[in-house]
Amino acid sequence: MASDRPVVVYPPDEQGGRRVRVDGTILGLAYSVRDVAAFMQEAGLQGWDEMDVVRSALIEWRGGGLDIWTSCPSSAPALATAPALATVI
Template sequence: MVSPPVVIYPPDEDGGRRVRVDGTILGRAYGVQDVARFMQEAGLQEWDEMDVVRSPLIDWRGGGPDNWTH
């Protein structure tokens, strides 16, 4: 089984979650809007928050898109 190309790691002590796309860490997100911005920067300009929440391309580790606390 191939893992999704986007991984959102569990929240850290500051509530940030590392975002990895195709093996590269793009930064830390503090909400779904930040993840959408990273996806746009990665070439998916049309993506918004709902795309992030619904996409099977994203592997949410340590909680889904509603979990932003450590």
């Protein structure tokens, strides 16, 4: 399915990274809304921050919205701004 939006954030992979495509070019993996904002800045939107990403109609979120950063359906969605937690055994 083609998107009419110039930015597509794909579903998370096994590590929680989401591919970011801008105007047909994959820019890399984002692990948070902050990363998406950085990609938007690289694409020429220098003043963009996390709130611009949250509010933007330019972005199509596939496989979940901006609050989904894990691919495991059995776990609760990780918030984009939450720090990663390490498990110590």
